[in-house]
Amino acid sequence: LSAEEGTRKKQLSNAFRNKIPEELLPFVPRRWWFVGDILILSIPKELANYTKEIGLIMLKHEQKRVRTILGKLGPTEGMIRTPSFEFLAGDPNTETIHKELGCLFKLDAAKLIFSPGNHGERERILKITNENEFIIDMFACVGNLSLPLAVHRKPVQVIATEINPVAYNYLTENIKLNKVENRMKAILGDNRILLKEFEGQADRVLLGYLDSDINQIQQGICLCKKGAIIHYHEATPSKAEIQNRPINRLKEAAKLENREIKILIKKKVKKYSPGINHLVIDVQIL
Numbered sequence: 001l002s003a004e005e006g007t008r009k010k011q012l013s014n015a016f017r018n019k020i021p022e023e024l025l026p027f028v029p030r031r032w033w034f035v036g037d038i039l040i041l042s043i044p045k046e047l048a049n050y051t052k053e054i055g056l057i058m059l060k061h062e063q064k065r066v067r068t069i070l071g072k073l074g075p076t077e078g079m080i081r082t083p084s085f086e087f088l089a090g091d092p093n094t095e096t097i098h099k100e101l102g103c104l105f106k107l108d109a110a111k112l113i114f115s116p117g118n119h120g121e122r123e124r125i126l127k128i129t130n131e132n133e134f135i136i137d138m139f140a141c142v143g144n145l146s147l148p149l150a151v152h153r154k155p156v157q158v159i160a161t162e163i164n165p166v167a168y169n170y171l172t173e174n175i176k177l178n179k180v181e182n183r184m185k186a187i188l189g190d191n192r193i194l195l196k197e198f199e200g201q202a203d204r205v206l207l208g209y210l211d212s213d214i215n216q217i218q219q220g221i222c223l224c225k226k227g228a229i230i231h232y233h234e235a236t237p238s239k240a241e242i243q244n245r246p247i248n249r250l251k252e253a254a255k256l257e258n259r260e261i262k263i264l265i266k267k268k269v270k271k272y273s274p275g276i277n278h279l280v281i282d283v284q285i286l
């Protein structure tokens, strides 16, 4: 820790000590993340009455880097993955541009998720993707996983489906912002219906939703050419992991589609919540 960082850390803990009762100080978050110029931090329920104070303290602490503070007050829920982020301090405009892997991701950080825990996975698939591939991102959000592939692996072709109009609008904007209109196309709607015309054509399919149903895994498999790769994501409780649930699901879906599969990699992306891991399986469809 440099002298300056040490002073800043001390200032921050003093600021909390001045505003928050002593018995609650152990609950004060020690980590936070950035989406563009917005800072997000998880606030435990014990501190529910002090969210505004925490917001103002963090805004002062990070004023050189951030414009807005958001608090994560509960789990992300539902099919379109709506986060429970509350505006705490700063500029109430929560639209920002996040820069990562040489790409610009424009999004509303209060309405959509750009998970810092998935950074390693975004980087990993960029490294293993080849040029000239035809890639289908079934759950695109604002292009989190597939935009870097279109930007850096030209001349790939990417089709990205997204059911949430808010995410789809940013996805479309990001395609333009990153000047990849000639090789990436966004489609608004349900991937179970939209992707039929691409069956048997993909080299790589991204199943980046943590709760795909068996039909969606089947759809992913249908899209694959012989030898193509699926990156299958799942939020898996530890008990289900011991029982091999993600791999069994892939096997079940492949059987229904009369395809053989070869498991290449099973990896933990991040801890999702207590007792639940976010896993990714790379599987080759034969």
Ligand SMILES: C[S@@+](CC[C@H](N)C(=O)[O-])C[C@H]1O[C@@H](n2cnc3c(N)ncnc32)[C@H](O)[C@@H]1O
Pocket: 079, 080, 081, 115, 118, 138, 139, 140, 141, 142, 144, 145, 161, 162, 163, 164, 167, 189, 190, 191, 192, 208, 209, 210
């Ligand atoms: C967890 S996010 C994944 C974001 C990104 N792939 C990543 O890894 O960071 C899942 C996205 O899939 C979208 N989605 C869910 N069901 C869908 C469906 N049936 N068809 C198309 N998109 C869907 C949601 O709206 C959400 O934006």
